[in-house]
Amino acid sequence: MLAELRGLNEECGVFGIWGHEDAAQISYYGLHALQHRGQEGAGIVTKEGKKLHVVKDEGLVNEVFSGDAIKNLKGNAAIGQVRYTTENGRGIENVQPLVFRSTTGSLSIALNGNIVNAVELREHLERQGSIFQTASDTEVLAHLVKRTTSGTLTQRDRVKKALALLKGAFAFVMLTEDSLMVAQDPNTIRPLSIGKMGDAWVVASETCAFDIIGAECIRSVEPGELVIINDKGMHSERFAEASDRAMCSMEYVYFARPDSNIDGINIHSARKRCGKQLAREVKIEADVVTGVPDSSISAAIGFSEESGIPYELGLIKNRYVGRTFIQPSQELREKGVKMKLSPVQQVVQGKRVVMVDDSIVRGTTSKRIVRMLKEAGAKEVHVVIASPPLVSPCYYGVDISTDSELIATNRTVEEVRDLIEADSLTFLSADGMLKAIGRSPEMKNCGQCLACFTGNYPTEIYSDTAMPHEKEIVR
Template sequence: MLAELRGLNEECGVFGIWGHDEAAQISYYGLHALQHRGQEGAGIATKNGKGMHVLKGEGLVNEVFSGDALKGLTGHTAIGQVRYTTEAGRGIENVQPLVFRSTTGSMAIAHNGNLINAKELKESLEQQGSIFQTTSDTEVLAHLIKRSSRGSLTQRDRVKKALSMLKGAFAFVVLTEEGLMVAQDPNGLRPLSLGKLGDAYVVSSETCAFDLIGAETIRSIEPGELLTINNSGLHSERFAQPGERAICSMEYVYFSRPDSDIDGLNIHMARKRCGKQLAREIKIDADVVTGVPDSSISAAIGFSEESGIPYELGLIKNRYVGRTFIQPTQAMRERGVKMKLSPVHQVVEGKRVVMVDDSIVRGTTSKRIVKMLKDAGATEVHVVIAAPPLVSPCFYGVDISTDSELIATGRSVDEVRELIGADSLTFLSVEGMLQAIGRPAEMKNCGQCLACFTGEYPTEIYADTVLPHEKELGR
């Protein structure tokens, strides 16, 4: 087993709007739509003629912006973030947007992703006199922009120069005195889309936020693109040449809401096709198919339709319990599983059950659900996973940061099956997943990051990203 990785491994959601008199209120609703991407902190920053204003706090969106909280956030432009943190990234100082004030103007930044060269850049900046106030990677960009301000460069050029120094996964929204700037890393690892609401422009990690506020989706932000939105309209340019397109596969598997689209592909339909493909790859004699709410329901429906085994609601989710996958500690995750799901006894009792799930990470949830179903009277529980096994950690912002927590690492499928107590266990093949999502069958240049399934990373992994113990093991 490998030791934990360093750094912040966060899964967040960002939102921005330019040109709307109710920018803060629209951002509030946009962040509500993105709440599933982070439940530990939220913030909104706005700009008006008197400068930048920010309100942020720890908790859910409706907790942070309760009562008349939004009244102080005036202006026709805003950015916001919902945040998930690991243990190392907790604290109000790390909740975004981060606001920076100087004699040359104010700036607010919100970020989704993880910079794999953050440690290297911080050390270099500190040697030049920078002092960091947070442990967030996001602050690195602000210092780089400020360091680039010497000379006659325009603001856009300073931002471009700073962005070109970053490595890893990032989707930035930057609010400056001159406009709203939006940037996507050269591999497009994190999702980010542009939309329009009347005469206003909006950007969001997921298009489901556009649906909530009544905006029209225009397009995805391109890899390596810096998009500037101001009173003159849109200005698109490159801060880096696009690399190999590699959108995070976990967006399709787990993170994104089913009603979101990525590159024009609906998440629900992609997951449903994964379920259908999985049913083509295996044959199981069973009486009922059930999905683990919520992100597995689409795949379960697809599996049922293709296999002919009837779909039933065999598991009920308590809507007031957060996702166990993004709970920061193991103790919290285990308590969450107990509170989160309940079996429907009359559906599963005396039945051979196919339990469809989107992934197995640590195995805790799967083991407990299998036991729940058997305790409820299921005679057999066949676990089918609508994604390949997760065998490698993520360095790009998903909380799969410990090899020791990845149950499939170094184990055969049958060994994992035995650990979770299932009668059988089947994973979707990588090729099958790509085919279902509509990507090229060849894993190379397929348009998705497959690192957590294959161990092949689309970018260079810096030596300081991995703990010394892992280096010894050759990672």
């Protein structure tokens, strides 16, 4: 459902372009298409010759780049980011892309994801004399690149060696004085795609950004791959061996826009199939099916088609209220519920309602929506969830960092149902979700990260090994 009201937050979205005279303007459109991935900050860095120009600030894309801001960003290459921030990440200094200038050349970096060994790396670098200016994981990579110094290493080699030290989920875009570099973690946990727009190359967290600028999607960035784009074209290298692919399942369930494709799988179609599968797994006698706008609508349509229960707009979203998942505090998120949603009394009054939702995190907003539907006259409210219960924290850039925040942890489905005051509650099975997305649950490597549903993480979470010796960082 409105995960944004409950505190399920994705970290950000990134965009990059090389070889277009209107690089800044196109980046603006690309970031606008990715606005759903973060609304607290936005930035664009362009390359004009050897100069890097930057405009960034807190706020929405159209707020940050109002007036003459775009005109100040000259050059034929750019990277950008839209950002969601937690309490520790507030402040304009943490808005990306970050820009680093030195005698060996300038570098700008933007990240989607989370580096799980960032604290250990930061502490190690500080012991070696590094001074950090931000709370961002992104700055760790810049310091690693700088400290991997050697007269025989190119900047590309230093970047590869630095990336190899990182653990977690990361999709980087980097702009240097002579190239655009793109890196994907060895498990491909966060989406990142490469496209072509005439003679220009583009990269983005989601393919919906390509659609808005008229670019053609070429392929996804591969696990452990470093892509270098410059005036000579595109070149691919590896900074790490590919591990089992583990794309975040919540991209399909909630985060990504319905018109995006990830690994060649359309998000709307996957969510619709999840709704159909859910209808096969549960039999409910009801009069009407409704979905909580927007991410649950596709699943609600699928549930309706498979069950034969009519689909109606039982809940209306106020289009003039920003996505309130942007508010970092739970109190502010909760205040947004009634501003954000309104039940349609004529649709639900006297009816047995199936309310289709994408997921439940804390459950407080689920409870409020169930109450709203009943106050509008619904006879019964049956909540069906188009994903399995969230029982484990995510350490890969999604803002659920402790299991105490999750209503389903250490509770039965019936206990959760009682807490949200629904007449019934059903979750989609993990195998059903994988099949609906288009994965094979029988395979050991199903291609999806299921950590928040199972507690089985595709990477190390807390490093239990010694920090790399300085000689492994500084060559």
